Amino acid sequence: MTFDLNNLLRDNIKKLVPYSSARDEFKGEANTFLDANENSFGSPLTKWYNRYPDPLQLKVKEKLAGIKAVPVENIFLGNGSDECIDVLMRAFCEPGKDNILICPPTYGMYEVSAHINDVNIKKIPLTTAFQLNLPAIEEAIDDNTKIIFLCSPNNPTGNSLDRDDIEVILNNYSGIVVIDEAYINFSRFRSFTQELNDYPNLVILQTLSKAWGLAALRVGMAFASQDIIHVMNKIKPPYNINQASQELTLQALEEVGQVNDMIREIVAQRDLLAKDLLSIPFVKKIYPSDANFLLVQVTEPKAIYKYLLEKGIVVRDRSSVELCAGCLRITVGTPDENVAVVNALKNWKPA
Ligand SMILES: Cc1ncc(COP(=O)(O)O)c(C=O)c1O
Numbered sequence: 001m002t003f004d005l006n007n008l009l010r011d012n013i014k015k016l017v018p019y020s021s022a023r024d025e026f027k028g029e030a031n032t033f034l035d036a037n038e039n040s041f042g043s044p045l046t047k048w049y050n051r052y053p054d055p056l057q058l059k060v061k062e063k064l065a066g067i068k069a070v071p072v073e074n075i076f077l078g079n080g081s082d083e084c085i086d087v088l089m090r091a092f093c094e095p096g097k098d099n100i101l102i103c104p105p106t107y108g109m110y111e112v113s114a115h116i117n118d119v120n121i122k123k124i125p126l127t128t129a130f131q132l133n134l135p136a137i138e139e140a141i142d143d144n145t146k147i148i149f150l151c152s153p154n155n156p157t158g159n160s161l162d163r164d165d166i167e168v169i170l171n172n173y174s175g176i177v178v179i180d181e182a183y184i185n186f187s188r189f190r191s192f193t194q195e196l197n198d199y200p201n202l203v204i205l206q207t208l209s210k211a212w213g214l215a216a217l218r219v220g221m222a223f224a225s226q227d228i229i230h231v232m233n234k235i236k237p238p239y240n241i242n243q244a245s246q247e248l249t250l251q252a253l254e255e256v257g258q259v260n261d262m263i264r265e266i267v268a269q270r271d272l273l274a275k276d277l278l279s280i281p282f283v284k285k286i287y288p289s290d291a292n293f294l295l296v297q298v299t300e301p302k303a304i305y306k307y308l309l310e311k312g313i314v315v316r317d318r319s320s321v322e323l324c325a326g327c328l329r330i331t332v333g334t335p336d337e338n339v340a341v342v343n344a345l346k347n348w349k350p351a
Contacts, residue, residue, distance in 0.1 A: 003174045003201045005227050008146060010094050018234040022051050032093060036283045040296050052244035056233065060219075060246050063253040068206075070193050070223050076232045079240045081182060081207045081220030085149075086099045086113045087235050088203060088222075092146040092176055093119040101140060105156055107180060120144075125322055130157040130287070132165040138172075147176045153183040155205045156318045156329045158289030160189045169198045176228075178203045182289035185263050186270070187210030202227050210292060211263050214252055217245040266292050270332045276342045277330075282350070284326065297326045304328065304348055311344045 006014065022036035033040070033051065033127075043046045044105045055237075061072045079086035093100060099120035101108045106126075114121050122145065132150070140149075148169060152161040170177050183206055184191050192204050203224040209215035219241060222232060241249075274286045274294055282304075285297040298304050301319035305328060308315055316329040330341065 004338075005200070005225075005231075008175060009091050009231065010035065010090075010092065013091050013235065014232065014321070016234055018236050021052065021055055021238040023055055024238075045349035049243050051162065051243070052239055053241065053246055055238045057241050057246055060241070060249050060253070063250060067221070067253060067256060068120045068193055068221075070196065074196060074229060075225055075227045076222040076229045077241050078220040078222065078236065080209065080218040081180070081205045081222070082109050082113070083236070083240060084203075084205050084220050084232070085109055085178075086116070087232050088117055088147060088176065088178060089113050091231050093117060094144075095119060098144045100149060101137065101145055102149045103137070103282065105154075105318070105324050106149070106151045107155045107182075117151055126154070126157070128323065130154065130159050130323070131162055134165055134168060137169065139156070141173060141175075147178055147185055148173060149178045149180065151180040151182070152189075153181075153187050155291065156196050156293070156295055156316070156321065156324060156327070158183075158236050158287055158291045158295050159294060160187055160290045163189065166192070168239040170195075170202060173201070175201065176203055177201050178205060180205045182207045182210055185259075186267055186292050187290035189290065196223060198223065200227075203228060208249065208252070210342070211266075212252060212259055213262065214249065217248055219245055219249050226339075243250075252332045266332050269335060269338055270294065271340070273330070273332055273338045276338070277345070280342070280345050282348070283345075293329050293331045296327060296330055299326070300350060301326050301328055303351065304345070308341070308344055313341050313344055315341070 026035060036052055039050045043050045058075050061075045064075055065072045078087060085159050095118035100114050101122045101124060103126050104123050111121055122140045123132055127133050150161055150166060151160060160170060178206050179192050181191055184206060203222055206221045208219040270289060277283050277296055278286055282299040283296060284299065287295040301317055305315065305317040318324045318327045318329045
């Protein structure tokens with residue numbers, strides 16, 4: 001079967017006439033804006049935010065296009081990549097009928113977003129090496145499997161999926177393949193963004209919430225064919241990235257050098273933290289990480305989690321997650337934060 005976008009789209013989305021905002025309809029020079037029922041008197045702030053923002057965030061996309069080497073037409077911006085996940089689900093999955101395929105343990109929002117949209121979920125767990133189980137994935141796919149979500153580097157395991165395995169899926173599956181690269185900046189492996197021309201069914205997700213340090217601004221990216229981006233733009237709320245976020249994002253995107261310095265520092269700290277944690281007797285295993293966190297297997301995860309909380313240190317208890325028995329997920333912090341968590345752990349005593 002070959003990829004056919006029209007076949008994959010829900011009928012209502014194919015027929016959808018998108019909302020046409022005032023700012024969509026007017027393009028050109030003007031100085032009196034009486035088209036959008038805004039407040040022309042201004043805002044109760046020193047800087048005014050009384051005008052609706054650019055619905056397609058062109059300036060931000062132009063800047064991102066340069067940084068990512070992906071044309072503007074192949075970029076969609078979401079209110080966090082969580083919004084991209086939801087928009088994809090609504091574009092392709094018929095509620096109560098279609099399904100997505102995920103490979104747990106993985107990022108939780110694929111499942112939550114599917115539940116919100118009444119989309120069925122096929123779960124094919126990763127192998128014990130946290131890699132894709134290709135035969136089981138092939139077996140599970142049916143005519144209603146519209147999207148496969150792959151997360152690489154994966155959350156919460158931290159490892160990258162084998163590139164060859166991802167390519168097998170891209171080459172043989174005729175639905176949408178989403179590669180969530182939220183943590184790609186911390187990885188030894190390269191992004192799939194330069195492969196977009198080879199795979200019309202590929203959607204890559206990235207975010208400014210991790211390496212770029214802008215989680216509060218809520219800016220996520222989807223890179224895909226122009227046709228897929230066009231559909232996503234039809235579905236999204238008209239002004240999904242607010243003006244303050246667009247302005248601050250533009251400012252931040254000037255600072256690639258500073259972000260690269262932070263990435264280098266975080267990766268160095270990750271390796272140091274792993275080494276320090278391994279010297280603690282009740283730490284059984286640290287999984288290799290291409291991300292900005294470590295999956296750490298300990299003897300008594302629940303007790304240790306609670307103990308750290310009492311010390312004011314919050315980590316993520318993943319011990320109830322499939323294939324993650326005994327595991328805590330610890331984000332790499334500043335040198336001081338990492339020393340604090342290591343010292344606290346060194347003082348922990350089993351009850
Ligand atoms: C794998 C993965 N994808 C996406 C997200 C969400 O990112 P955003 O802040 O862009 O919504 C996260 C956040 O933790 C994540 O771990």
